[in-house]
Amino acid sequence: MVEQSIYPTDMEMVITASQVDFFYGPTQALFDISLLIPAKHVTALIGPSGCGKSTFLRCLNRMNDTIPHSRVEGTITINQKDIYAPGTDVVELRKEVGMVFQKSNPFPKSIFDNVAYGPRIHGEKDPKRLAEIVEQSLQQAAIWDEVKDRLHANAMGLSGGQQQRLCIARALAVGPKILLMDEPASALDPKSTMRIEDLIGELRTNYTIVIVTHNMQQAARVSDYTAFFYEGGLIECDATPKIFTNPRQKQTEDYITGRFG
Amino acid sequence: MKTNNTADTFILLALRLITYAIVLVIGYILFDIIRHGATALNWQFISSFPRRSGAAGGIFPAIVGTFYLVIGTIAVSLPLGIGGAIYLAEYAEQNRFNTLIRLAIVTLAGVPSIVFGLFGLGIFVLFCGFGPSILAGSLTLACMVLPTIIVASEESLRAVPKGFRDASLALGATKWEMIRTNILPYSLSGMITGSILGIGRAAGETAPILLTVAAFYLPRLPKSVFDQVMALPYHLYILATQHPEADRIRHMQYGTALILLLLVLGLSLGAILIRTHFRKKYRW
Numbered sequence: 001m002v003e004q005s006i007y008p009t010d011m012e013m014v015i016t017a018s019q020v021d022f023f024y025g026p027t028q029a030l031f032d033i034s035l036l037i038p039a040k041h042v043t044a045l046i047g048p049s050g051c052g053k054s055t056f057l058r059c060l061n062r063m064n065d066t067i068p069h070s071r072v073e074g075t076i077t078i079n080q081k082d083i084y085a086p087g088t089d090v091v092e093l094r095k096e097v098g099m100v101f102q103k104s105n106p107f108p109k110s111i112f113d114n115v116a117y118g119p120r121i122h123g124e125k126d127p128k129r130l131a132e133i134v135e136q137s138l139q140q141a142a143i144w145d146e147v148k149d150r151l152h153a154n155a156m157g158l159s160g161g162q163q164q165r166l167c168i169a170r171a172l173a174v175g176p177k178i179l180l181m182d183e184p185a186s187a188l189d190p191k192s193t194m195r196i197e198d199l200i201g202e203l204r205t206n207y208t209i210v211i212v213t214h215n216m217q218q219a220a221r222v223s224d225y226t227a228f229f230y231e232g233g234l235i236e237c238d239a240t241p242k243i244f245t246n247p248r249q250k251q252t253e254d255y256i257t258g259r260f261g
Numbered sequence: 262m263k264t265n266n267t268a269d270t271f272i273l274l275a276l277r278l279i280t281y282a283i284v285l286v287i288g289y290i291l292f293d294i295i296r297h298g299a300t301a302l303n304w305q306f307i308s309s310f311p312r313r314s315g316a317a318g319g320i321f322p323a324i325v326g327t328f329y330l331v332i333g334t335i336a337v338s339l340p341l342g343i344g345g346a347i348y349l350a351e352y353a354e355q356n357r358f359n360t361l362i363r364l365a366i367v368t369l370a371g372v373p374s375i376v377f378g379l380f381g382l383g384i385f386v387l388f389c390g391f392g393p394s395i396l397a398g399s400l401t402l403a404c405m406v407l408p409t410i411i412v413a414s415e416e417s418l419r420a421v422p423k424g425f426r427d428a429s430l431a432l433g434a435t436k437w438e439m440i441r442t443n444i445l446p447y448s449l450s451g452m453i454t455g456s457i458l459g460i461g462r463a464a465g466e467t468a469p470i471l472l473t474v475a476a477f478y479l480p481r482l483p484k485s486v487f488d489q490v491m492a493l494p495y496h497l498y499i500l501a502t503q504h505p506e507a508d509r510i511r512h513m514q515y516g517t518a519l520i521l522l523l524l525v526l527g528l529s530l531g532a533i534l535i536r537t538h539f540r541k542k543y544r545w
Contacts, residue, residue: 066430092433094431094432103424108447117432121438
C-alpha cells in the first residue's frame with residue numbers, strides 16, 4: 001500500500017515505488033517498499049547501516065544493474081513511466097535522474113572537462129554551448145566563484161568539499177529533474193557539510209532531491225519528508241518535523257532518540 | 262618499534278643480504294657482458310653483414326630482423342591482449358566458463374617457449390602455409406606474450422577506482438562510453454608498460470623463432486612479412502654453440518649479447534618513460 005495521506009492532496013508525485021523487493025543473489029535486501037516521492041521537495045532516507053536505504057536509492061536510477069545476480073521486483077515509476085519495464089532506455093533514465101556519491105569522485109581531468117563530460121557524451125559538441133552549460137552548472141552548485149579562474153586545472157587539486165560540489169555541478173550539467181544523493185557530506189568536515197546542505201536548500205526549488213544520510217540532524221535540517229528504513233523494510237515515512245517530534249512507530253522513535261543504530 | 266628485538270634485526274639483515282646477493286649476480290652478468298662485448302662494438306659491427314659465418318663482420322641483419330619481429334609481435338599481441346583483457350575485466354561474468362578461460366591464460370604463461378615454437382611450426386608455418394617467415398614468427402611470439410599482456414592489462418583496468426565507473430554510468434554513459442572515456446585513458450599506461458616488458462622478454466627468446474622464422478645467414482634484408490629473417494638471439498645461439506670457431510669468436514658472441522641486452526633495456530626504458538608521462542597526466 002502506498003500511503004498518500006501524509007502529502008497534501010494537490011502535491012505532484014515524481015517517483016512511485018510500490019512493493020519493491022531487491023535481491024543480491026539469494027540475499028534479500030529490500031522488503032516490500034512502497035514510497036512516494038514528491039516533486040521539488042527534499043526527501044531524506046534515514047536508518048542504520050545496512051538498512052537498505054542506499055540500495056533503494058540506487059534502484060531509482062538503476063545503478064544496481066551493474067551488480068551481478070541482483071534482481072528487482074515490484075514497480076518503480078518515474079513520471080508515470082515504469083523504469084524497470086523491458087525496453088527502458090537506461091541512458092535516458094540517468095539523464096533524468098542524476099546521482100551524487102558518498103565519496104566525491106571527480107575524474108582526473110580538468111574542472112571544465114569534468115562538468116562537460118555528461119553533455120559531451122550526450123552529443124553536445126558546440127564549444128560555446130558547452131562553456132555556457134559548464135558555467136551555469138558550476139554557478140548552480142555554488143562553486144563557480146572558487147574555480148572560475150582555474151577551469152582548466154585538474155579537479156583532483158580541489159579540496160574534498162569543493163570536489164563534492166564539483167560532482168554536483170557535473171550531475172546538474174546533464175539536465176536532470178531528480179537528484180539522488182548518497183550520503184553526500186559524510187566524508188566532509190563540518191564547514192563543507194554546511195555548504196552542501198545550503199546548496200541542497202537552494203536546489204530544492206528546481207529539483208526533486210532524494211538524499212540518503214545516516215546523520216539525523218542533517219535529515220532534520222535539509223529535508224521536507226523523511227523515510228525511515230530498518231532491516232530492509234520501510235518503517236514509516238512522514239513530514240520531517242513529524243518524524244522527529246511525533247513518529248507513529250516505536251522503532252522510529254527508538255532510532256531518532258538514539259536508542260539504537 | 263622495539264630496537265632490542267634480535268629476531269627482527271636478524272631478519273632484516275638476512276633479507277638485505279639476499280637482496281644484495283641478487284643485485285650482485287645481475288651486476289656481475291651485466292659487467293661480464295659489457296666488458297667482453299664492448300671490445301666488439303663499433304660502427305661496422307652494427308651496420309654490416311656477417312662474414313665467415315659470423316666469425317667476422319657485423320650483425321646488422323640480425324638487429325633488423327629482431328626489430329621487425331618486435332614490431333610484428335606488438336602489432337599482433339597488443340590489440341588482441343588488450344581486447345581480451347577488456348572483455349575479461351569489464352564484460353565477462355563470474356561463471357565457470359570464464360574461470361576456465363582465466364585458468365587457460367595462466368597455464369599458457371607457464372608453457373615452455375620451445376612448445377610455442379612447435380605450435381607455431383605446426384599452425385602458422387605448415388597449416389596456414391606461411392612458411393618460415395616474419396609473419397609466422399611474430400604470430401608465435403605474440404601467442405607467447407599474450408598471457409603477460411592480458412594479465413598486466415586486466416590488473417591495470419581493475420586498478421581504476423570504482424568511483425569513476427559509477428560516476429560515468431550515473432551521468433548516462435553507456436558501458437562502452439564509460440570504458441572508452443573513463444577507464445582506458447587511465448589504464449592505458451599500465452597496459453602498455455606491462456605489455457612492453459613482456460615483449461622485451463619475448464625479443465630475447467630463441468626457441469619460438471628457431472622453428473618459425475630465424476635463418477642462420479641471409480645475404481639480404483627481408484622484403485615482405487613472408488620472408489625469413491636473422492635474429493639476435495638465434496645468431497647468438499649459433500655463434501656460441503654451433504659455430505666451428507666458437508672458442509675464438511667470444512668477442513662476437515658478447516657483442517651480440519650486448520646489443521640484444523641494449524635492445525631489451527631500450528624497450529624497458531621506453532615503458533618506464535610512457536608510464537611516468539601518463540602518471541603525471543592522470544593522478545588521483
